[in-house]
Amino acid sequence: MHMFIFQNERFDNMLELNNVSAxxxxxxxxxxxxxxxxxxxxxCILGPNGCGKSTLIKAIAGLIPSTGQxxxxxxxxGKMNRHEIARxxxxxxxxxxxxxxxxxxxxxLLGRYVHMKGPFKQPTEYDEDCVDRCLKAVxxxxxxxxxxxxLSGGQLQRVFLxxxxxxxxxxxxxxxxxxxxxxxxxxxxxxxxxxxxxxxKHSVVGVLHDINxxxxxxxxxxxxxxxxxxxxGNAETAVTVEKLDKVFNMDVVSYxxxxxxxxxxxxxx
Amino acid sequence: xxxxxGSVSVNFRDTTSILMHKIFSRPLPDHxxxxxxxxxxxxxxxxxxxxxxxGGALSVSGAVMQSVLKNPLASSYTLGVSxxxxxxxxxxxxxxxxxxxxxxxxLPLFGLIFGLLTVFIVxxxxxxxxxxxxxxxxxxxxxxxxxxxxxxxxLMSALGRDHxxxxxxxxxxSFSSREWSSLIILFPIxxxxxxxxxxxxxxxxxxxxxxxxxxxxxxDTNKVKWILLGLSAALTGSSIxxxxxxxxxxxxxxxxxxxxxxxxxxxxxxxxILVGGAFMVICDLVARTIVSPTELPVGSVTALVGAPxxxxxxxxxxxx
Numbered sequence: 001m002h003m004f005i006f007q008n009e010r011f012d013n014m015l016e017l018n019n020v021s022a023x024x025x026x027x028x029x030x031x032x033x034x035x036x037x038x039x040x041x042x043x044c045i046l047g048p049n050g051c052g053k054s055t056l057i058k059a060i061a062g063l064i065p066s067t068g069q070x071x072x073x074x075x076x077x078g079k080m081n082r083h084e085i086a087r088x089x090x091x092x093x094x095x096x097x098x099x100x101x102x103x104x105x106x107x108x109l110l111g112r113y114v115h116m117k118g119p120f121k122q123p124t125e126y127d128e129d130c131v132d133r134c135l136k137a138v139x140x141x142x143x144x145x146x147x148x149x150x151l152s153g154g155q156l157q158r159v160f161l162x163x164x165x166x167x168x169x170x171x172x173x174x175x176x177x178x179x180x181x182x183x184x185x186x187x188x189x190x191x192x193x194x195x196x197x198x199x200x201k202h203s204v205v206g207v208l209h210d211i212n213x214x215x216x217x218x219x220x221x222x223x224x225x226x227x228x229x230x231x232x233g234n235a236e237t238a239v240t241v242e243k244l245d246k247v248f249n250m251d252v253v254s255y256x257x258x259x260x261x262x263x264x265x266x267x268x269x
Numbered sequence: 270x271x272x273x274x275g276s277v278s279v280n281f282r283d284t285t286s287i288l289m290h291k292i293f294s295r296p297l298p299d300h301x302x303x304x305x306x307x308x309x310x311x312x313x314x315x316x317x318x319x320x321x322x323x324g325g326a327l328s329v330s331g332a333v334m335q336s337v338l339k340n341p342l343a344s345s346y347t348l349g350v351s352x353x354x355x356x357x358x359x360x361x362x363x364x365x366x367x368x369x370x371x372x373x374x375x376l377p378l379f380g381l382i383f384g385l386l387t388v389f390i391v392x393x394x395x396x397x398x399x400x401x402x403x404x405x406x407x408x409x410x411x412x413x414x415x416x417x418x419x420x421x422x423x424l425m426s427a428l429g430r431d432h433x434x435x436x437x438x439x440x441x442x443s444f445s446s447r448e449w450s451s452l453i454i455l456f457p458i459x460x461x462x463x464x465x466x467x468x469x470x471x472x473x474x475x476x477x478x479x480x481x482x483x484x485x486x487x488x489d490t491n492k493v494k495w496i497l498l499g500l501s502a503a504l505t506g507s508s509i510x511x512x513x514x515x516x517x518x519x520x521x522x523x524x525x526x527x528x529x530x531x532x533x534x535x536x537x538x539x540x541x542i543l544v545g546g547a548f549m550v551i552c553d554l555v556a557r558t559i560v561s562p563t564e565l566p567v568g569s570v571t572a573l574v575g576a577p578x579x580x581x582x583x584x585x586x587x588x589x
Contacts, residue, residue, distance in 0.1 A: 058481075061484075061485055063481055063484055063485065064401075065400070081489060082484055082487050082488060082489045082490070083487045083489065085487070086485065086486055086487025087487070089485075090485065090486075091481075091482075091485035093481070093482075098478075099339050099340075099341065099477050099478075100335075100336065100341075100477045100527060100532035101527075101531070101532055102474065102531065102532050102533060103531065106474070106531075106533055110471065110474055110475055110478075110486065111486060113471055113475060113486050113487050113488065114486065114487035116471065119468050120467065120468060120470070120535075121468075121470075121471045147531075163486075167486060167487075
């Protein structure tokens with residue numbers, strides 16, 4: 001363990017998991033997960049329903065207790081408090097219903113929570129600039145005063161993306177964030193995140209149901225099967241025909257090729 | 270207005286004169302009888318102010334509970350504050366026990382302690398069985414515990430038939446026979462609680478998006494929950510221990526405020542005080558004038574207004 005962490009020091013491994021197990025009510029859903037990501041690398045987690053993808057995301061974010069070791073910039077996440085974690089790690093997940101309505105601007109401003117200081121947490125000029133920038137990035141700046149209760153699922157998802165970006169984390173954990181988005185915004189989200197991480201200061205760890213999107217986003221892949229790693233590595237080594245077939249219990253590649261064939265027919269018509 | 274109207278009515282101009290006389294030592298016009306002066310100054314004013322403070326405190330407490338538990342129908346009563354306080358009050362009423370020097374304040378003190386104790390037990394028990402202190406568990410434990418404590422209360426009333434009327438009246442809530450002394454105790458409690466709450470408005474905003482999201486953005490959810498539930502219980506507990514159980518206002522006022530001013534807690538909390546306070550003054554006014562000279566318990570008035578509103582919120586939610 002390093003005793004001193006300097007602000008600008010960049011460690012080889014941004015995120016490192018050593019034998020991490022985690023679950024709910026004493027039952028482990030994921031077992032002995034070990035992996036690592038460097039700055040600028042994106043990792044995608046693939047697997048069928050119930051294989052522990054979301055659990056892994058929650059464990060990395062420190063939202064559920066885990067055993068083993070999770071290191072963020074060589075610092076043990078298990079020993080950090082929520083405030084310290086949130087300055088480095090942001091989570092964007094499937095949105096549930098909105099109970100009380102806020103304006104888009106107010107919602108995104110809440111992403112600045114860990115950066116706001118003082119007893120009453122008044123936003124500084126920098127906070128406000130940051131919110132404006134994030135709103136422009138997701139093309140919601142023009143309607144920033146609209147109430148979020150009046151938005152469509154896709155717009156709401158972009159509000160939460162803006163809030164996640166406003167948090168200015170080093171790493172964004174995605175938990176199936178594309179559920180409410182149409183095709184255009186799905187691809188835009190992935191493109192945006194790719195651009196965001198490729199500056200070498202950020203990374204994305206994503207759980208995406210859509211394997212196509214995952215392949216676009218990921219540099220590294222983890223295939224999970226019943227809570228354990230079935231394969232891990234880059235696209236060539238980790239995402240193979242037999243691994244996909246085994247993990248998803250279906251002929252994934254044939255299915256994809258079949259639909260590709262249909263697209264080819266559409267394209268030539 | 271709340272000050273002027275009552276069994277003995279004093280008109281608005283006279284009321285103002287009396288206020289000016291007492292506060293700024295202005296000379297009193299000759300035509301105002303001494304009786305009016307003492308009615309206004311010793312009874313109506315403290316009563317109206319007390320109604321305002323209690324209404325405000327209950328509304329703020331309700332607003333906080335609704336946001337923390339992410340449940341538009343939650344209130345301190347859900348966690349058993351009122352049941353606990355009632356048992357405390359019941360013990361005092363039945364045994365006739367008074368703490369030396371405190372005299373009449375024994376009842377409010379016991380109510381407050383028992384109310385807070387109930388919430389403390391509910392939340393600690395929840396933390397024991399559910400490490401994440403999820404809202405559903407809190408509400409469920411609160412409900413079960415309330416029922417249990419209510420059973421104790423029923424048992425107590427059955428055993429002490431002689432005092433049953435006094436207990437029932439306390440439970441219905443009333444601002445009658447309340448003087449300056451209650452105000453002097455209640456006002457600072459409310460002021461302190463609200464000031465601390467104002468520090469946690471961002472956390473409250475975040476909690477309405479769900480515990481997990483709030484945690485992910487950097488809120489120490491469990492700690493903040495303890496603080497907020499505690500403050501909220503203290504506001505309700507101290508209020509109802511002075512005036513009895515007054516329901517629904519804590520449910521209605523925050524909803525109106527959110528509809529009109531949006532959900533940002535920096536605005537919801539101060540506005541809840543104003544709206545809740547004003548609403549309570551009006552309810553108290555209705556309670557003591559509608560079948561004048563008999564006074565209705567104010568709790569029944571708020572419930573009469575509140576119950577239909579409760580139904581409205583419930584059904585309009587289902588349509589969405």
